[in-house]
């Protein structure tokens with residue numbers, strides 16, 4: 704079933720409503736340019752925008768609000784010019800409370816679904832590293848502009864986590880079945896140049912300003928187009944993936960919980976955290 708797009712009341716509001724949305728706390732900030740109708744959504748959880756339950760809740764809330772305010776496009780970026788998003792907050796997985804762990808995975812599913820299923824065009828302005836869940840956020844957007852000298856990829860298997868089917872699907876759709884299979888299994892991290900070559904990102908930029916120009920250029924390509932035809936086509940392509948994820952979501956949560964509660968995984972996580980700290984102290 705098509706969501707969001709067959710609502711005539713919503714389309715008639717499109718021309719006149721331009722709302723500036725701001726998030727209730729500082730984890731996500733949103734600015735809407737009244738002239739263009741484009742929103743810039745900035746992830747703002749220092750130091751590395753790791754995806755805690757609270758940050759994901761804010762992302763979902765922000766996207767829902769933007770959907771209601773009928774913006775014409777969105778750029779997703781980071782407050783930091785070093786890390787776009789470091790993936791799931793590892794601390795959420797260290798000896799977790801089971802209810803919270805389930806909520807974390809459910810909210811990651813929601814984050815994927817809401818960003819992947821926006822009716823408006825979305826661009827990820829990847830101004831820093833984007834491992835695992837960071838790559839997920841970028842993959843959900845329609846278009847990706849990445850600054851030079853960073854890394855991106857689904858490195859979950861390197862951490863002892865399985866990549867869930869819905870995320871595998873988004874990777875397949877982006878870089879093709881053969882490459883997605885190889886690189887999801889290997890957990891490959893790509894530098895910016897290689898990410899461009901394989902199609903994981905669409906354009907490179909030397910720095911943030913240039914990346915923003917390129918992102919806006921993508922959004923401008925839809926200026927003269929019927930928002931209805933655009934969003935209907937996008938959602939007709941994407942809605943089935945979202946519905947499939949929703950049908951399997953409970954099973955998917957339990958697989959994640961089992962994966963995380965495994966003692967080998969917990970031991971590996973402690974070693975991994977230590978390696979991050981050691982790297983920092985070198």
Ligand SMILES: CC/C=C\C/C=C\C/C=C\CC/C=C/CC(=O)SCCNC(=O)CCNC(=O)[C@H](O)C(C)(C)COP(=O)(O)OP(=O)(O)OC[C@H]1O[C@@H](n2cnc3c(N)ncnc32)[C@H](O)[C@@H]1OP(=O)(O)O
Pocket residue numbers: 750751753754785786788789790791792793794832834835836837839858859862864865866867868870955958959962979980983
């Ligand atoms: C069939 C399905 C079955 C099961 C499903 C199971 C799993 C599903 C799998 C995939 C779906 C998507 C989910 C993905 C899971 C994840 O996202 S796991 C997280 C993966 N992330 C990483 O591996 C990144 C680790 N971090 C880094 O490599 C670097 O920090 C980074 C390059 C991002 C930045 O480097 P730098 O700028 O030098 O910063 P520091 O390394 O010094 O880091 C600063 C402090 O931040 C802490 N930190 C870094 N990353 C995280 C994180 N992800 N979570 C929590 N904290 C993080 C780091 O330890 C430093 O802390 P300190 O200052 O030392 O206290």
